[in-house]
Amino acid sequence: MLDEVVKMPEARHAILLSSDGMLRARSQGIERDEAERQAAALSGLQSISRSTSEFCTHQAQQDNPWRQTLVEFAHGYVFLIAAGPGAYLAVSATEHVDMEAVTYRMQKLVDRLGKELTSPPRAGSAGNVGSAGNAGNVGNWQGSGAPA
Numbered sequence: 442m443l444d445e446v447v448k449m450p451e452a453r454h455a456i457l458l459s460s461d462g463m464l465r466a467r468s469q470g471i472e473r474d475e476a477e478r479q480a481a482a483l484s485g486l487q488s489i490s491r492s493t494s495e496f497c498t499h500q501a502q503q504d505n506p507w508r509q510t511l512v513e514f515a516h517g518y519v520f521l522i523a524a525g526p527g528a529y530l531a532v533s534a535t536e537h538v539d540m541e542a543v544t545y546r547m548q549k550l551v552d553r554l555g556k557e558l559t560s561p562p563r564a565g566s567a568g569n570v571g572s573a574g575n576a577g578n579v580g581n582w583q584g585s586g587a588p589a
Contacts, residue, residue, distance in 0.1 A: 442466070442550070442554065443455040443456070443457060443466055443467065443468040443530075443550075444468050444469055445546070445550060446468070446530075446532055446543075446546045446547055446550055447468050447470065447532065449538075449539070449542055449543070449546065450537075450538070450539075451534050451535040451537045451538035451539070452532060452533075452534045452538055452543060453470065453471075453517070453532075453533045453534055453535065454467070454468050454470050454471040454476075454479075454532070454533045455467070455468040455530065455531065455532045455533075456468070456471065456476050456479055456480055456483070456530075456531050457524060457528060457529070457530055457531075458480035458483055458484055458528070458529050458531065459480075459484070459527055459528060459529075460484060460487070460488075460527045460528070460529070461484060462480055462481040462482075462483075462484030462485070463480065464476050464477045464480040465480075465528065479531070480531075483519070483521055483529065483531045484529070486510060486512070486521060487507070487510060487521055487529055490507055490510040490521075491506075491507035494506075494507055506523075507523065508522065508523060509521060509522040509523070509544070510522075511540075514536075515536070516535060516536055517533060517534055517535045517536050517538070518533070518534050518535075518536070518538065518540065518543075519531060519532070519533050520532045520533075520534070520540075520543055520544060520547060522544070522547050522548070522551065523551075524551045524554075525551070525555070530547055530550065530551060532547055
């Protein structure tokens with residue numbers, strides 16, 4: 442299902458991650474090890490982005506939640522958006538991508554899948570740690586980091 446987001450010129454990879462950095466799903470073009478590494482990093486990036494929201498928000502409007510982060514590099518972009526409670530969708534693309542089209546496709550995917558992308562926080566008990574306990578949360582997800 443994530444492959445739909447990257448089926449456009451200059452889009453590279455897509456990953457779905459939980460707020461604690463666990464890889465939930467990945468597009469076909471990215472290896473699992475790389476996707477897991479990126480999921481951990483992007484979770485940290487989202488946390489930093491969310492904690493700096495007061496920098497651009499008036500004190501009376503502190504209830505505005507984080508919505509998205511865009512990082513620009515010399516040769517491309519990383520888009521990171523909320524995909525339900527405790528879940529985030531990230532897409533990488535080259536510098537020539539149509540940025541509006543990427544964000545539109547990302548939002549459409551999140552809207553279409555709705556509750557399927559919800560990744561509730563993991564419980565602290567050993568029985569709930571890992572990916573098997575949340576396998577049903579991502580439609581036809583086939584295990585930790587399986588291509589979607």
